Amino acid sequence: MLKRKATDYIENWIKTKNKKCLLVQGPRQVGKTYLVEHFAANHYEDFIEINFKEMPSAREIFTGDLTVDKMVMAIKFRFPEKKLLPKKTLIFLDEIQECEEAITSLKFWAIDNRFDVIASGSLLGIDYKRASSYPVGYVDYLKLYGLDFEEFLWAMGISSEMVSFLKDSLSSKAIIPGAINSQMLSYYRQYIAIGGMPEVVQKYVDTKDFREVDKIQKNLLMGYQYDIAHYASAEEKVKAEKCYLSLSKQLLDKENHKFQYKEVEKGGRAQKYYSSIEWLIRADIIHLCRRVTDIKFDLDDYAKDDFFRAYTTDLSLLMAMKDFSIKQHIVENTLTGSSKGGIYECAISDALYKKGYKLYFYKNETTKRELDFIIQNDGKVVPIEVKSSNNRANSLSLLMKGNKISSGYKFIDGNIGISEEGIITLPLYMVAFI
Template sequence: MLQRKIMNQLIAWKSREQRKCLLLQGARQVGKTYIVEEFGKQYYEHVITLNFEKNSSYRDIFEGDYDVDRIVARIMLAVPGSRFVPGKTLLFLDEIQSCPNARTALKFLSIDGRYDVIASGSLLGIGYGEVSSFPVGYIERVTMYSLDFEEFLWALGIDPAVIEYVRGFYESRTKVDESVHAQMMDYLRQYIVVGGMPAVVRNYVEHRDFLQVLDEQRDILADYEDDIAKYAKDSDKAKARACFLSIPKQLVRDSKRFSYAVVEKGSGARKYGGSLQWLYDAGIVNFCYCLERPELPLEGNADNRKFKVYMRDTGLLVAMLEDGSQKSILDGDLGIYKGAIYENIVGDMFAKNGRRLYYFEKDSKLEMDFFIRYQDVATAVEVKSSTNRQAKSMRSMIENYGVKRGIKLSPGNVGKAGEQVDVLPLYMAMFL
């Protein structure tokens, strides 16, 4: 069993005296169903699962009124042997996006409160307009991602004490033992190639075969394309697929700002904006918004018309590249993709730590890869593929834009690049 941090969030939810229904969101194949079933086995006497995609007849249960006793009676008829005991039963509504009425019923199940309810949805195909009464205020939302870097290390069998040992160098800003640093960079390169999709990680842990990893990843990418064809609106199908396939090309441009012209020459947001938003809602991509000013509050300074797009799982991004890219990355030779790959992995790590993504760009002459709120200061984050400690863009931010703190992430060890700039190894992004 892969150890997942989200299990602690589920346990914390169960410990609350007043529990709303829990909606577990996330892209397909990140492990939502598996983790809820494991949670149910460990913490409940009775678990009833309704998967609306595997068994479409379950949708009939939620036709008509939303009286909880009637819903329970219908479930007991549809699922022989199911038992509903207050406080001891978990009702798991899987792939709830396929049953809008079940989404509405969450309000009434939450008000009733006798049974714990977790709903899971990949966001694919959720017809918001079809939901007769959106259960605002009656559900708690949690987003699940593919494995983060720390969870990947756990899967490889790395003792948590080792990770805490590395964290000590981060907190003290002291140089990591060279052998430890080299090993951590090797693990990071493995994570970049493998990514965090549970099926892919399990395959890698069992076989250590990167060709099998690539086959598994490309199956997932094919499933995503199938989902686009199945769930996107007819007018969005081809456009969403075109946006999806353009992501590697977007990231190798000098200016990594998303350009609709890369998707189709002469096109713009009017034609492709909705399709790109669909990919975000499906949990496939992350947006990184441009700041108008490099200062807090970051959200208040964001220009939503200018943004970069990153894949939410870097392993899947690598699988979209040409054959041979895996070996090049493992060898540390990233070619034209070096900036794109490292930026994507840092963005991925930040997002999995709960951060929204922002960057700064000025007249195409100055770009700072990321900005984060760090120790209550707007902090510039520069991602480099080399160990060169020169930080011209960072110095410009500090001298000309009043930025007080910078962090440079690179393959090198811990150090300084001026009084206000910390240099940290790329893998320490997981601690930021």
Template sequence: MYRVLKRKMLETLRAWRASKGAECLLIKGARQVGKTYIIAEFGRLDYENFVSIDFIESPELKEVFDGPLDADTIYRQISLVVPGARFVPGKTLLFLDEIQECPAARAALKYLALDGRCDVVASGSLLGIRFKEEAAKASVPVGYEREIVMGPLDFEEYLWARGYDAESIEGLRGFFESRAPVPSAVNHKMMQMLREYLAIGGMPAVVSAFMESNSFAIAHDEQRSLLASYLDDVARYAEAPERVRARACFESLPRQLAKENTKFQYSVVESRGTARKFGSSVDWLVGAGMVRRCQCVTAPQFPLAAYEDGSKFRLYAADTGVLMAMYGFEMLEAVVNNKLAGPMKGGLYENLIACMLAAKGVPLRYWRSQKGDREIEFVTDSSDASVVPVEVKASRGSTVSLNDMLERPDVNLGYKLIDGNVGQDDKKVTLPLYMAMFLG
């Protein structure tokens, strides 16, 4: 039995219930990030009645949505086929799990939202992929569903799992906000926890296995199982021409991250590989939630979206634990004991920071000069209509690119993330890598 993990999504669900109008909630995300568990927990804790339909576990229940999609018919049909299902107005949560398997159920969300007698939450994996294929079969209920993306445990949630409370984390935030150095012993411990998080990742099954066993070997077995299930998804759901190509793109990630220039290169996937051959495969992986795309911008200027170069991007694994399974067990020991060096170490920590920023809802973008002699790993828009550069240093290297950018009058602040402590020099704020959890 896996340990119960505290997730921020539970409070997000409660906030939705308190503020929603005529809308259902759709939670998207990669497979096995914990969507089903947290929604079931929400239903159990916050409602008198909880009715759940899993379209993969019980495919025959798709027949409920074969006929009329009005709320009365749907609730009547469910009550006939789901034992014990009761729909008490205002006190019932209906959960439609793996909704990508039943496009008609997605279309029915509009009528369930308008009816309003029960709260309705749906979740699904591979939604961007499956609904592109099924678009002609059913309509998407625009305006009647609120979409939320759920990912693996972020670093703060991982610290909760490791026994740190909210007060401890707020104490760290105080050092971030005051720009004061963290006590050496605390800083050392937090860097140790960050390396552990990098090695374990944030997938609930892996985190739970590690918490229960305190064994990296057992955690790695879970990581390998997750990797196998992801590759199985590629084989099962990708169109026939994409299966081999999408798998090849995904399996190239370790080699992509080991390069000095971590721009995704099709030639690393296959000799003489091209965007024409592999571009749609990359899109498939992004849509499946297996990878995160970090888009290149031609100019580090606000608004960054206006300067994206669609032909240049980086790909990062959506979870570093799955990435560990691709490297092998020896990598966990090297990461935890801080034995890595060279471009591989830099690429791995870039992947970690990409995951941490994405967990905060920060769009992933980077900048590289036309000459290729300057680059910033991440650039973000600021609320004051300026750009904030974020440079990642796995050790304590120089920051020529960041220093140059901070000389610009339209850049008011920049962050240097290092294996070190907090400091500030004019517009440059140096932070220990784990404080990326406070950015965004």
């Protein structure tokens, strides 16, 4: 079983007195069902799983009155072999987006508080099936992503002591021994080529075969394309898929990684395609990094909605859009030019997104100064540059000085260092720990 950080969150949730229902959200195939099933096996005497895609007839449980006694009775008729014991049985409502009244019922499960209820779903942000009454205030939320680099290291058998050593090195800004740093960079390049989708990672752990990895990546990409075709409106289906499949070209095949509609279709314009971008965001299929016109808190006040970069929600899906040979170049560190810079930018974006940061970038057409990423942490603006080699980060240095920012990060294919200007240079993989 792949070890996931989200397990700790659920363990804390289960200890909460008068707990709300827990809704596990996230993109398709990131391991939501697997996580809950294995958690239930270790923490409950009994487990009832209702998957509304596999058992559409189970929606009948949630028709009519939504009192807990009525729903419990209906579940007992449906699953006569189950005991359904308060606090000892976990009720798991999977693919809950397929049953709008089951979403509404979460309020009443939470108020009653006799049973622990976890729900899971994808595409909850779109108007596919909207609950008649959304249970605001009665649900705790857990956002699940694909594996991050730290979880990938666990999967590869790297000890917790080694991970702690890396975190301590970040805290102390101590140079990492060359052999360890080289090995971690090698693992990170493997991670970039594989991505964090659990099925992909497990296949790599089991086989170490990149061709088997590639097959699963492409199957996952086809699944995402199916979701677009199945759930998007007739007006958006083709446009959304074109936008999505253009991402590899937008991010890896050109110097300017700003999302350009002309890369989707010759003569393409925002007027035609922006609604499709919005749909992909709500469906958890892409995430954005928006341009800001100034580097000050709060960055949202300076963000431009019409000037952005768009990324896949996991590197596994980006890799599936490219030819198999790119994996070899990534792992062997033989990429050059815009592809190398683009790959590293996507990897840093992926890590920051999985840590829950909202992403921004800065670009001034007049001064030609730009920053790859800017995040906010504890009320402070944190600028970030990504370099394919240890070149001087002139824009980062000048913008930090001009905006009186005390520290920023430069991620490189190298080791730890710190400059007089307060620029903290880190190996690429250290983004997992900031």
